[in-house]
Amino acid sequence: MALQEYNKKRDFSKTTEPYGEEAPDAGEWRFVVQRHDARKLHFDLRLEMDGVLKSWAVPKGPSLNPSDKRLAVHTEDHPLKYLHFQGTIPKGNYGAGEMTIWDTGSYSLSQGQQKSIQDLYKKGDLKLTFYGTKLRGDFALVKTHYQNKQNQWLLIKKEDDYSIDLDYDANLHLGENAPSAGKKSPLEVSPKRQVSPMLASRDKAIDIGTLKKGWLFEFKWDGYRILCNHEDSNTSLYSRNGISYTDLFTPITDSLSQLSFSAIIDGEVVSLNKNGLPQFQWLQHYREEPKGDLVYMVFDLLYLDGHSLTHMPLTERKELLRSLVEDLPHIRYSEHFTNGKGLYQEVLAEGGEGVIAKKADAAYHPGIRTESWLKFKPRESLEALICGYTASESRPFGSLILGLQNEGVLTYIGNCGTGFSHKRQKELLERFQALRIDSSPFLGKINLAGKQPIWMNPVLMAEVHYAEWTDSGRLRQPVFKALRQDKTPFELHIHSDTQSESSDRSDKQPGSAPGEENSLQLDGINVPISNLEKIYWPKEGIQKYDLIEYYLSIADILLPYLKGRPQNLHRHPEGIEKEGFYQKDTPDSFPKWIKTTAIYSESSDKQIDYMLCQDEATLIYMANLGCIEINPWHSKMGNLDRPDYMVIDIDPSPKNSFGEVVEVAQSFHEFLKSIGIEGYCKTSGSSGLHIYLPLDAQYTYEEARDFCKLICTMVQQNLPSLTTLERRIKSRGDRIYLDYLQNRPGQTIAAAYCVRPQPGAPVSTPLLWKEINSKLDKNDFTIYTINDRIKKHKDLFKGVLGKGIDIESALEKFPD
DNA sequence: GGGAAGC
DNA sequence: GCTTCCCAACGCTTG
DNA sequence: CAAGCG
Ligand SMILES: [Mn+2]
Ligand SMILES: [Mn+2]
Numbered sequence: 083m084a085l086q087e088y089n090k091k092r093d094f095s096k097t098t099e100p101y102g103e104e105a106p107d108a109g110e111w112r113f114v115v116q117r118h119d120a121r122k123l124h125f126d127l128r129l130e131m132d133g134v135l136k137s138w139a140v141p142k143g144p145s146l147n148p149s150d151k152r153l154a155v156h157t158e159d160h161p162l163k164y165l166h167f168q169g170t171i172p173k174g175n176y177g178a179g180e181m182t183i184w185d186t187g188s189y190s191l192s193q194g195q196q197k198s199i200q201d202l203y204k205k206g207d208l209k210l211t212f213y214g215t216k217l218r219g220d221f222a223l224v225k226t227h228y229q230n231k232q233n234q235w236l237l238i239k240k241e242d243d244y245s246i247d248l249d250y251d252a253n254l255h256l257g258e259n260a261p262s263a264g265k266k267s268p269l270e271v272s273p274k275r276q277v278s279p280m281l282a283s284r285d286k287a288i289d290i291g292t293l294k295k296g297w298l299f300e301f302k303w304d305g306y307r308i309l310c311n312h313e314d315s316n317t318s319l320y321s322r323n324g325i326s327y328t329d330l331f332t333p334i335t336d337s338l339s340q341l342s343f344s345a346i347i348d349g350e351v352v353s354l355n356k357n358g359l360p361q362f363q364w365l366q367h368y369r370e371e372p373k374g375d376l377v378y379m380v381f382d383l384l385y386l387d388g389h390s391l392t393h394m395p396l397t398e399r400k401e402l403l404r405s406l407v408e409d410l411p412h413i414r415y416s417e418h419f420t421n422g423k424g425l426y427q428e429v430l431a432e433g434g435e436g437v438i439a440k441k442a443d444a445a446y447h448p449g450i451r452t453e454s455w456l457k458f459k460p461r462e463s464l465e466a467l468i469c470g471y472t473a474s475e476s477r478p479f480g481s482l483i484l485g486l487q488n489e490g491v492l493t494y495i496g497n498c499g500t501g502f503s504h505k506r507q508k509e510l511l512e513r514f515q516a517l518r519i520d521s522s523p524f525l526g527k528i529n530l531a532g533k534q535p536i537w538m539n540p541v542l543m544a545e546v547h548y549a550e551w552t553d554s555g556r557l558r559q560p561v562f563k564a565l566r567q568d569k570t571p572f573e574l575h576i577h578s579d580t581q582s583e584s585s586d587r588s589d590k591q592p593g594s595a596p597g598e599e600n601s602l603q604l605d606g607i608n609v610p611i612s613n614l615e616k617i618y619w620p621k622e623g624i625q626k627y628d629l630i631e632y633y634l635s636i637a638d639i640l641l642p643y644l645k646g647r648p649q650n651l652h653r654h655p656e657g658i659e660k661e662g663f664y665q666k667d668t669p670d671s672f673p674k675w676i677k678t679t680a681i682y683s684e685s686s687d688k689q690i691d692y693m694l695c696q697d698e699a700t701l702i703y704m705a706n707l708g709c710i711e712i713n714p715w716h717s718k719m720g721n722l723d724r725p726d727y728m729v730i731d732i733d734p735s736p737k738n739s740f741g742e743v744v745e746v747a748q749s750f751h752e753f754l755k756s757i758g759i760e761g762y763c764k765t766s767g768s769s770g771l772h773i774y775l776p777l778d779a780q781y782t783y784e785e786a787r788d789f790c791k792l793i794c795t796m797v798q799q800n801l802p803s804l805t806t807l808e809r810r811i812k813s814r815g816d817r818i819y820l821d822y823l824q825n826r827p828g829q830t831i832a833a834a835y836c837v838r839p840q841p842g843a844p845v846s847t848p849l850l851w852k853e854i855n856s857k858l859d860k861n862d863f864t865i866y867t868i869n870d871r872i873k874k875h876k877d878l879f880k881g882v883l884g885k886g887i888d889i890e891s892a893l894e895k896f897p898d
Numbered sequence: 899g900g901g902a903a904g905c
Numbered sequence: 906g907c908t909t910c911c912c913a914a915c916g917c918t919t920g
Numbered sequence: 921c922a923a924g925c926g
Contacts, residue, residue: 650914651914653913663912663913664913664915665912665913665914666913666915669912669913683914683915684915684916685914686914690914690915810920823917823918826917827916828916829916
C-alpha cells in the first residue's frame, strides 16, 4: 500500500463522526492481527476504538498460554481501513514487507469492567475478550510501569476455556483458517449450537445511490433480530444474546417445526399493523398483550439439511431460503430489490426504518459486524443517560432529561417526551424512583423552560432516535425507543457455545422490557425471573441483574455451604436502601420444586417450612426474591442439632475501625494456634469478620457455644479495652462485641460468598490468615472482584466442611 | 415480591 | 382497572 | 415478664 493512499485514508478517518452511532457504546468492536514480515517479523494487533485502530506491534505474536507475557509496543493509530488490509508494502516505504491478516473478529471489554474502554485504555489496563478465530477469550493488555518505556505494554492470555498450557507460536498457526487475500472462510454452523448473527455496519459517507452492481437491498424491519435452529423435533428461536423466544413466539415456532429439513434461519420478528407496517412497541408488549400480525421476516439461511451454508453467496442462500419457507404461516421471505435509492425513498415515504444493502456474493460470518451489509436509515440514534425527568399533571412524567458523558463531564443534550405509551411511562417512572437524587447531576444550570425537574443518578441509558443535532448541541425531534439492555445475558454463561458476549444497542433487541416475564433454564427447571433491571443498589446503579449474574457465577462454590441447611430468608425486594424483612416459612405460592423442611415453631405453634437451597435453580429463585444475603443454619438436615462448624462473630461497634477488627482477629488467630487449631476467617461483607472452626457435626450447639465462649473469654482478657462479651449494646461502649451466642440452633450468619445489602455490593469473602493485616481492605471484595480472586485462591473455606477439630484435646492446651 | 382487598 | 395494603420471624438472653 | 438482640 502506498503511503499516499495511507494518508488519504487517514484523513478520512479523521473526518468520521466523533460520536457516531455504533462506535462509542456498542460494547463490541473489531480487531485485526496482521502478520507483518517487515525487516523483522512481527505481529500487529489493532483494536477499533473511537473511530481509529489503536495499534501495538507484538514481536513474538500473541500467545494463548497464560504464562507468556508478550511484549506489545504501542505504535501510532491506524485508519479503520487497515482492518482489511493485507498485501505487500513496497520497498522504500515505512514497514516495507508482506502483511497478511493473521486473525480478525470482534472484541469487547471483559465481564465486570466498570469503566469505559477509553478510561481503561488511558490507564493502560485493558481486560479484553476476543471473538476471533484464533484469538478467543479473555486477555489482559496492560501498560508496563517502567516510566522510561512509556509505550511498552504486555499482552497476556487469561486462564479460561480458550487458554492452553502448551507453548504457543503465532507464526506456526497460519493454518487453514487463516484468511487469505481478504477471503476469510466463515465459521461453519450447526443447529446444535446457537449462532451469533452477522451484523450490518453503517457508514454515513456512503450514498446508497452509488451502490449498484453487486449489491441488493432489503427492508430494514423494525422488530427483534431472531435466529431459528431447527433439527428433528427441536425448533428454537433466540435473540442475538441467546435469549430464548421459542415459547413467546409460539405461532412462529409451531410453523417452523414443520420444516422437513434441518435448518438455521436468520430474520426479524415483527408485529404488523393493518397497513403491514411493523409496530415495535406492540412487539415489546407481545407477552402481556399480543397485538398485530406476528410475522417472522426471514432473510438468510445459514444451514440446510446437514450442510453449513455460511460460505455460499448470499443470493444462493436466499434462493434456498425462499423455497424452504414457502407457504408457512407466520413466516415471510424478505424480498430484495436492485434499486437501492428507489427502495430507500419508498421506505422513507412510508415511515419505515430504513434499508439494508447487502453484497450479493457475500458469505455469512457469524458474530461479525460486516461491511458487506450496510444499513441506511434516515434517523440517527444514540444511547443517552437518563438524568431525570420533568413532572407533568396529565402523564406519569412529562419528558426525560437526557445527558451524555463528555470527557468526564455530564452534558445536557435535551429532553425527550415522546415514544412511550402511558403504560410504558408508568413502568419507567417506577424504575426511576430508586435513582432519585436531590440535586442536579449536571455541573451547570439547565434550562427546562420552567418545568419541574426530578433529578436522577445518571446510570440508566435510553436508546433515543433523533433527526439531527442543533447548533447548541441538543437533539432535534428525539423519540424514546427503549431502555438499553446492556448486560451480557445469563444464557451465555450456561451454554458457553455461543460466540458473542456483548450486545449492540443500536440494533434493538428483546430481553428485558419491564413487566416482561423472563425465565432461566437451570437444573432442568424454568426459574421465573422478574424485574431484572430493578435497581438494588441505587447509589451504584447495581441491578438485580448483577446480583443474579454473580450468584450464577459463584453457584458451584457457594452451594456446598447451603445444601441441606434450613435458611432464614432475608429479603430486600426493594433494594438495600429500603427496609428488608425476614421470612422463614415458605408460602404455598412458591414453586413446588423448591425443597423445604418442616420444623415446629413454639411461638406460633405450627410447622414452619424452611427453604433449603439445594441447587442453582433455588439459589437464583432466591436472588429473584430479593435475597441479597443468604443465611443458612450451621447444621444440616438429618443432624439438625449438631452444627458443622462453630462461628466466632467479631462485631465492631460503629466507632471501631476496621484496623481494630483486624487486631482482634489476629489475637484469635494467635490463641487458636496456641491450642492447635487453624480456623478459617472471612469478611462478614459488612464491617466485621467471622472465624469458622470445623466441627464435622461431632458436637451439640451447646457444646460449640460453650467452647466458643471460652475462646472469646481468653481473647477478651487479652484485649480488655478493645473487646467485650456484653450482649447489651449500651453496656458495650465503643468496644468490639465477640458474639459467641451465634452458635445456637436456628441462628444464622451470612454465608461465605454471599452478597450483603451494603454499599458497593460486598461479598463475605474467605481470606488467608496472612491477608489479615493492617493493609486488609474489606471493600476490595465485591460481586465484581470475587471471581478473579477465586481463580487465584480457589475456595479457601473448603476446610470448614472438612475434618472437625477435637474440642477435648484443644481444651487440654488451654492455659491453666 | 406478590396476592388480596379496596376504591 | 388501578392503587393501596398487607404480609412475609424466631427464640434465647437479660434485666 | 417484657424488651433486647442478631
Ligand atoms: Mn508493523
Ligand atoms: Mn457479625
